Amino acid sequence: MPPAIELHGVTKRFLTPSGAVFTALRDLDMVVQPGEFCAVVGPTGCGKSTTLALISGLEPASEGQVTVLGEPVTGIAKEIGYVFQSDAVFPWKTVLDNVAAGPRYHGETSRQAREKAREWIARVGLAGFEDRYPYQLSGGMRKRVALAQSLINEPKILLMDEPFSALDVQTRALMENELLALWAASRASVVFVTHDLEEAIALADRVFVISAGPGTVKANYPVPLPRPRNVTEIRMQPQFTQIYSEIWNDLKDEVLVSYERQKRSGAA
Amino acid sequence: MSGRSAAARLDVVTPETGAPQAAAPITDLSARRIRARRRYQFNVYALRLLTAAIVLGAWELSTRYAPTVIDPFFWGQPSGIWHQLVVWVTDETALGPLWRQVLVTMEETVGGFIVGTISGVVIGVLMGRNRLLSDVFSIYIKAANAIPRVVLGALFAISLGLDIRSKIATAAVLVFFVVFFNAFQGVREVERNLIANARILGADNRKLTTEVIIPSALSWIIASLHISFGLALVGAVVGELFGATEGVGELIYSAEHNFNANGVFAGMLLLAAMALIAEAIITALENRLIKWRPPAVGSEVQI
Numbered sequence: 332m333p334p335a336i337e338l339h340g341v342t343k344r345f346l347t348p349s350g351a352v353f354t355a356l357r358d359l360d361m362v363v364q365p366g367e368f369c370a371v372v373g374p375t376g377c378g379k380s381t382t383l384a385l386i387s388g389l390e391p392a393s394e395g396q397v398t399v400l401g402e403p404v405t406g407i408a409k410e411i412g413y414v415f416q417s418d419a420v421f422p423w424k425t426v427l428d429n430v431a432a433g434p435r436y437h438g439e440t441s442r443q444a445r446e447k448a449r450e451w452i453a454r455v456g457l458a459g460f461e462d463r464y465p466y467q468l469s470g471g472m473r474k475r476v477a478l479a480q481s482l483i484n485e486p487k488i489l490l491m492d493e494p495f496s497a498l499d500v501q502t503r504a505l506m507e508n509e510l511l512a513l514w515a516a517s518r519a520s521v522v523f524v525t526h527d528l529e530e531a532i533a534l535a536d537r538v539f540v541i542s543a544g545p546g547t548v549k550a551n552y553p554v555p556l557p558r559p560r561n562v563t564e565i566r567m568q569p570q571f572t573q574i575y576s577e578i579w580n581d582l583k584d585e586v587l588v589s590y591e592r593q594k595r596s597g598a599a
Numbered sequence: 600m601s602g603r604s605a606a607a608r609l610d611v612v613t614p615e616t617g618a619p620q621a622a623a624p625i626t627d628l629s630a631r632r633i634r635a636r637r638r639y640q641f642n643v644y645a646l647r648l649l650t651a652a653i654v655l656g657a658w659e660l661s662t663r664y665a666p667t668v669i670d671p672f673f674w675g676q677p678s679g680i681w682h683q684l685v686v687w688v689t690d691e692t693a694l695g696p697l698w699r700q701v702l703v704t705m706e707e708t709v710g711g712f713i714v715g716t717i718s719g720v721v722i723g724v725l726m727g728r729n730r731l732l733s734d735v736f737s738i739y740i741k742a743a744n745a746i747p748r749v750v751l752g753a754l755f756a757i758s759l760g761l762d763i764r765s766k767i768a769t770a771a772v773l774v775f776f777v778v779f780f781n782a783f784q785g786v787r788e789v790e791r792n793l794i795a796n797a798r799i800l801g802a803d804n805r806k807l808t809t810e811v812i813i814p815s816a817l818s819w820i821i822a823s824l825h826i827s828f829g830l831a832l833v834g835a836v837v838g839e840l841f842g843a844t845e846g847v848g849e850l851i852y853s854a855e856h857n858f859n860a861n862g863v864f865a866g867m868l869l870l871a872a873m874a875l876i877a878e879a880i881i882t883a884l885e886n887r888l889i890k891w892r893p894p895a896v897g898s899e900v901q902i
Contacts, residue, residue, distance in 0.1 A: 419793055
């Protein structure tokens with residue numbers, strides 16, 4: 332079985348509006364096994380989100396190879412789900428139509444799509460809210476809609492870009508546990524980008540540390556904590572603390588580098 | 600939601616029904632609030648009436664008692680305007696029955712409004728979606744927008760004749776630019792996240808346009824309709840200026856030719872009434888089409 336995701340020597344450059352070349356990622360290598368839950372941590376602006384854009388096929392790599400399920404990425408693959416950092420649910424669609432969008436785009440009839448959507452809405456705990464518009468929901472509920480919207484396509488790869496960063500602490504823990512339950516049922520491979528190391532360890536099988544930009548994988552750490560996990564309780568375990576301090580040692584330097592750079596560019 | 604325990608993970612969350620209205624003081628409070636709101640509404644209507652009464656009263660009195668300062672022959676007179684309207688309604692106008700004039704102008708306005716709106720939306724969306732098209736044509740559109748377009752009415756009167764088509768064309772040209780710029784901007788302002796999300800979910804280019812771009816631009820487009828109906832009315836009336844046999848605009852010109860100031864005002868009143876009715880229809884349409892938008896800030900009642 333080929334790895335679910337493989338990035339090999341990937342570099343991504345952007346042309347800034349002023350004409351300068353900005354290198355977001357440099358020579359990045361990353362392998363995600365089928366069914367593996369990976370977290371990606373790194374300082375602000377290190378190219379974490381760019382990594383997801385490359386895997387999803389939303390943007391092409393400047394150099395290097397991106398392979399998903401054994402196939403080189405040329406466009407947006409059907410097997411991909413993506414949960415965005417900010418709200419990306421369609422504000423003009425009801426919860427039901429938002430969740431039904433994926434199957435409809437893939438050619439299912441409205442009726443089939445809606446039937447399936449009802450199931451998924453119930454699965455993320457939003458039964459009874461089918462006819463609401465996003466503005467009528469709380470931030471946590473909108474995230475549930477976004478989750479159902481992605482998962483209904485039964486993606487083999489689920490990309491998540493700091494999905495819970497805008498939520499309050501309690502809602503966040505709740506959503507993290509739900510995500511683990513849904514993931515356990517789907518067995519998709521997950522790449523979960525976050526700047527919160529605790530969240531990364533609590534959720535993932537493996538944590539990738541990305542260096543301060545241009546981003547490259549500095550190290551990767553397996554997280555051998557037992558499953559099923561409860562994200563709130565697991566944080567109290569001594570093993571968790573041990574893994575945390577180990578990874579933090581690595582991450583700390585990168586955060587400082589990134590911070591110093593911001594200060595300097597601010598002073599310049 | 601945040602108050603729920605982690606153990607209740609996959610529980611069905613029932614829609615919040617609000618806390619039970621238990622205590623009497625709350626009922627009392629909300630009743631008081633409703634009364635206050637009603638009183639406010641009443642005050643608004645009373646003040647509106649008062650404004651009209653003061654303006655019309657001052658006008659009427661000054662033309663009546665100080666005709667050397669404000670001559671009713673030139674400035675009209677509210678009672679004269681009213682009389683003119685009564686004559687038009689009960690008898691007929693110089694051009695025939697009144698309903699016929701209103702109907703003709705309405706047809707021209709609505710026709711121009713529809714043609715201008717549809718072409719504005721279609722071209723606005725096309726140019727908003729296609730970089731090359733917009734880069735090539737934007738300079739011409741800006742140039743065309745800069746010239747006073749009502750003069751095109753004269754051209755249309757020559758090329759399309761004096762029938763309804765030249766008025767529709769004049770109205771449509773006025774409407775087109777407003778709707779076009781809003782549709783164009785609306786398409787440009789679509790959130791990139793939403794487009795990325797739709798593409799990930801499997802939307803092709805056509806679905807992207809119909810399911811994301813157009814709904815997102817719709818609030819911009821509808822906002823422009825409020826202004827553009829008024830412009831369509833202007834176009835129709837100006838079109839009638841360049842030559843017509845019927846219509847409220849023509850009615851105003853024929854009154855003007857006869858030095859009938861009251862007739863001019865009466866015609867303006869008819870146009871204003873038509874615009875207000877259309878505005879109400881567009882607002883109703885807006886509320887239907889974009890009911891997904893959160894209510895405006897301040898419309899929630901605080902008690």
